[in-house]
Amino acid sequence: MEAARISEADRMKAEDLVLCVNNIEVIYDHVILVLKGVSLNVSRGGIVALLGANGAGKTTTLKAISNLLRAERGEVTKGSIEFDGERVDRLSPNKLVRRGCIQVLEGRHCFGHLTIEENLLTGAFTRRDGNAAIRRDLEAIYDYFPRLKQRRTSMAGYTSGGEQQMCAIGRAMMSRPKMILLDEPSMGLAPQIVEEIFEIVRRLNETEGVSFLLAEQNTNMALKYATYGYILETGRVVMDGPASMLRENEDVKEFYLGVSEGDRKSFREVKSYKRRKRWLA
Amino acid sequence: MSPSAQKGAGAGEVLLAVENVSLRFGGVKALTEVSFDIRKGEIRAIIGPNGAGKTSMLNCINGFYHPSEGRITFKGETRRKMRPHEAARGGIARTFQNVALFKSMSTLDNIMAGRSLKMNTGFFWQLFRHGPAMREEVAHRKVVEDIIDFLQIPHIRRTPVGRLPYGLQKRVELGRALAMEPDLLLLDEPMAGMNLEEKEDMSRFIIEVNQQFGTTIALIEHDMGVVMDLSDRVVVLEYGRKIADGTPDQVKGDPRVIDAYLGVAH
Amino acid sequence: MLYKVLIEPFVFMGEAPDLLVQTLWEGLVSGVLYALIALGFVLIFKASGVFNFAQGIMVVFAALTLIGLYEKGIPAFLALLLTAGVMLVLAMAVERLVLRPLVNQPDIILFMATFGLTYLLIGLGELIFGGSPKEMITGALYLPQGTTEVTVLGGPVRLQHLDIAAAVIASAMIAVLAVFFSKTRIGRALRAVADSHKAALSVGISLNQIWVIVWFAAGLVALVAGIMWGARSGVSFSLQIIALKALPVLILGGFTSIPGAIVGGLIVGMGEKIGEFYWGPLVGGGIDTWLAYVIALLFLLYRPQGLFGERIIERI
Amino acid sequence: QDSIYIPLFTYRTGPFAGSGMHIADGMHDYLEMLNQRDGGIGGVKLVIEECETGYDTKKGVECYEAVKGKNPVIVNPWSTGITLPLIPRAAVDKIPILSMAYGLSASARGDIFPWVFNPPSTYWDGMSMIIKYIGQKEGGLDKLKGKKIGFLHLDASFGKEPIPLLEELSKELGFEVKLYPVAAQDMQNQSSQWLSVRRDRPDYMIMWGWGSMNGGAIKEAVRSGYPMDKFLSVWWPGEDDAKSGGAGAKGFKMLNWHGVGTSYPALQDIVKNVVDKGLSKASKDKVGELLYNRGVYNSLLIAEAIANAQKLTGKKVVTGEDVRRGLETIKLDQARLKALGLEGFTDPIALSCSDHNGHRPAFMQEWDGTKWVKISDPIEPMGDRVRAQLDAAAKDYAEKNAGWPKRTEPCDKAS
């Protein structure tokens, strides 16, 4: 309750919104209602985390924003989405990318038959600022992910899961977006790379003002780097607030951070009769 | 302090031994002279940075890749080359890093498909779906329902798995592997993309499988918490080479592992 | 029997080398012409993963449009331009009405949609142009006609000027396209789209634009193929059956490879002619209906992705 | 009911449309002319309805089922593939089938196939006429010894039908036969066949083709320099096919049994009453072309059969059963042809209960670069040989279809 009130106040202050999702409803296949009125805002230069269990609708929310839903026979039936102050719900994904909003798809989705380097270069498809700039950014990506540099001439389809994940993230960065929708960036990555990725997020955010909306299961990390967070359950936002506040919330602590009563429990000691979540607020 | 440490010590005979296995793809050396063993009844973790060759190792074990050099001994039988379905018959089941479910089938059918090996009534009984075919179908359905109950997914029994969220898909995949009643279960990042609660659930399933059915488990995972808590022994790969092997505590303290993989000590 | 199969044909080849040369030449020409049709398939497949069954009818449609316009009194080269324009309109219509709504659907669905397109174009074409066969306006387009007879190895070999022209034009066209699609930014985008619609969308590649480009390119290729085939065998709706002949070519060369189309075309063209000519009589002839497929099948058993096709990624 | 319903199975679409549309126009226009000029036949209006088959068996059978309920007096399948499934049904449904010079050759035997008619000649007749013609040119059939004759044919039952006869003749007369089958999908691409022709250098080429195969063959013959005057065909090529060979096609020969051009009064009537009134789909310059007149001939038979039926029964509105009788009593002599405005259009023909074909002679005509020119007198087929083939085929059919109903229909005498 309290969280909700504070977020209201917050919203009043943060006028400069880069993304504003207003009460959207999503239906797949004409019958499966997945999002039941989700609203969220990302302020310019913000890092917003979207948390929630499996199937809560995080991916769906992101796809609704980037307009990739239609390719999966999903549909936004209600509500509106504004990016940079303009309605974008009817825009084609490529126009959206041109306007600076790009999504990193969950589950990698590299172009298997292209080499890693070609994959990265397709990310720059919408750019018009010349080869030199693109090359420069390519080198920057290789700096971030040295592993990619080693495998630059391999076909992406033959690289390991983690390498593909890096490739997908790097590819999105190549388009020099204003805003990145990151879907589960840490999935399948080794711990130090996860840390690295969040560092990159922070750096891009701070130096180039890129905004982020990240759907992430690694709540620990997400709340550490994000400024604001939303928690989604079965297609509804059940809680939102500044990251710092969410970190302190008892439920979040127990169910997402795994630290109740101060201590981290061992995975061996988890009991099956534990209390289920209760987002009564 | 950690229960795994106590248990790992007294493990039994060797179920699977990998000796000097190398695997090359053109110029890429995915594995270089890796040797380790998996003992009956233990949970063996394989960790390492991205692209270290963990998945490739599993692929070698169940015959999807054929090592360029080296030997793999499973249940006392040594082989250079094996076809995947032979491995399955021999009692090796696995889950995949990129979920490899049969997307259009329901959860139930996916897990039933996992029992294909155990079902053997002939074609003609199948045609009529009567007598032995039906009895067999019902018997296996019971087993499958038990698995579904065990994994706590009865509500998605009839949902086509392609529509399930990622986490549940992983769970179904585990169910499918369990349906094969394997002696050796290979799990490739079973908890990727899950939140804490789900990881806890998954951990519990893994432990229960291990303890109740005595299934030996090889586990790849990037979440150190899970690895350290669940596994009896850990082998660490980097650039296709083994750089450490031992109990979680030993590995955790190994400077090479910290350097190559963990970054800051967890 | 064995002698007849294994030795006699070769003896005959040695005895009448001029016929062998002629056979090879005919094979080469058919091969190039097959390649022209296959090329249209390749372009579209490469860029969208769509196996465009309508390519055959597009060939007929383009040729008929050209002739139809010419018969209306429009000068041949202007008619050629206008026909190109019609193919552009067709490309845009296909993109808008067929492909766009079917984005990210399984290959077989798109394949099926091109079947629908085939029906549509057949109906439309016959409605506009009628069913009667037409003659290609070879003269008006300044395509060379006539025959040169050269003596090779002691026998006459007849070379049709038209065939020579076809070979030259087709090769030039293939070379240009190969360069365009491998060396440009668009080329990379094309391959990306073929790999995954979804991922291509997510990085901001405009599928719509890409599709219009390749369908237009395929339409132009169809136009050239229509002119060349039309000049050889007249233009009628039965010409679309020829597209079936392009399938083994395509498969042999690999669905995604422009050079593959030409190499596949040559192998199929020559293999089929030589097979029919030297071995056909043993079984009563007419084997070139299936020989090409069997040749392609044998190659595939050796290389499942065709000669130049992209590797099929098998990973788990 | 005060009209007679005549369905015409046509194919103005599909791979064979190039030939089919002219035939369809001819068939339609002649009947329409009767309607316009005479108010039908015997004062009864003809309802002419086309059903499009696209030369596809499936659609043809569908057409048959669709028209069956409307009391058709006759069916013209215009495709051997469609004819075959209809043959057993004809007797049951009491609808006569007219398959003019195509279809099942054995159906010439009226005693076995009372409901099927295939005048005026069978393919065996055609083949024997061509061989006779070649013999004439060479100066006697015995001169054929040692010659080589190539047979370029559509690789289908239609194209293969004359082969047994050809082979029999080759044994007897001592010429060599070379077979060049052309598959339907290679109709437009016959370079392999013509390469073989170049290798074998046959003295004569005989063609049994259909649709675009004819044009394709003529083109290829020109391309490969085959002497055109030694290239002969059965009766199916048309002007378009010959034209596609360009100037080089001059000298190409084919069998035919009816006139071309519009010089006949009946054809004039068609122009006047149908084409000029805009009731035809044919453009004026196509009227009188070979395949157009083929269609006219087909309708001539229909009209004559209906007229006969009216005479036989005394009824105005006749049924399929009556028209079957009318067909069996067809007797078109020159006098009758003259009365119909078609004097000299074709050789006289008479059908009977036992002979549903007529085995009429045909003449050879040559392409002079712009039109067909008749270059021979009617050539009589080799009757005994054809009969032998026919009897064998009929016996074969009867044996294989044991239980084939015996003819019960009584026989009418031509009046």
Add this chain to the structure above:
Amino acid sequence: MLYREAGQFKTTYASDMAVFRLREDRIGLAVIIAAAYAAAFLGSDFLLQAVLIPFLVFSLAAIGLNILTGYAGQLSLGTGAFMGVGAYACYKLMTAFPEVNVIVWVLVSGFFSAAVGALFGLPSLRIKGFYLAVATLAAQFFLQWCFIRVPWLVNYNVSGALDAPLRTLFGIPVVGATATPQTRYLVVLTLVIALTWLASNLVRGRIGRMWIAVRDMDLAAELMGIRLLQTKLLAFAVSSYYCGVAGALMVFLWYGGAEYDVFNINQSFFILFMVIIGGLGSLVGSFFGAALIFIMPIALGVVLPVVLSPFGLSVGAETIEHLRFMIVGALIILFLIVEPHGLARLWQIGKQKLLVWPFPY
């Protein structure tokens, strides 16, 4: 409110695994089957002979192809030829052993096409997707060539075609000129129902699951111990069996005689249309697809002239044919756009909506 899952509890796994889990579905099916049999006595000859018999024959062929392409995921363009094998085998058998009941031969002839199908399925282990289509195209053209070239297949008939000699069942003619549409329809209907039932048993059991597994993710299937080659070959064989039987029915109980040409590549495509439009991997879909693809053009042929004539448009048979082509083409595209998974999926969605009706979801 009439269509609800609620209140129907399954107490055994066996009843839970029935084809139709809902009482309403079972009643519906019974009604449809009863109506189908009633049609034999109520329908006109045109309906039986030109609509229902071909519809059933095509449905059977579509089921055959659906097993291969829809369930096992192997694209085949050789359906026409496999149907041909069945027809020619049936002809040989029934002329060689005329005393044996023809229905037996129809069913046995399927085994011949099964064998041929399995043979041409061999490359499927290595070749996949559109590339596999070439193997089946090779089958299509090679077999078609055999049909023309091997006169033994038609007992050296001069016509080179298949004819349908008289054959009886319990004294009533079922094949041949004198067989009435009613009897033929009843025979075809019964066979199709029986074979559909068998097919539905197969696809719901272990074998069906193996097929779908191979289709969805062949590598994973192999790693689970499913033998790819055997599974695929079984699919080829079963599929070809169905196609073969359909081919035999087509020639002997529908056409009553045919040339080799009815088994051409267009036939293969025609069946493929049905399978895709109907819904890959759905038996009901095969029926829907056959209905739509076969009956739609006929219906258009009937409807178009009526629709066009008030506008005074020239409605020649060929114009109608052209329009028919265009409309069929457009409708195919439209259907795919509306529901790429075919009519079967639309049907399913419809039922799902009905289950929750009157609520939208």
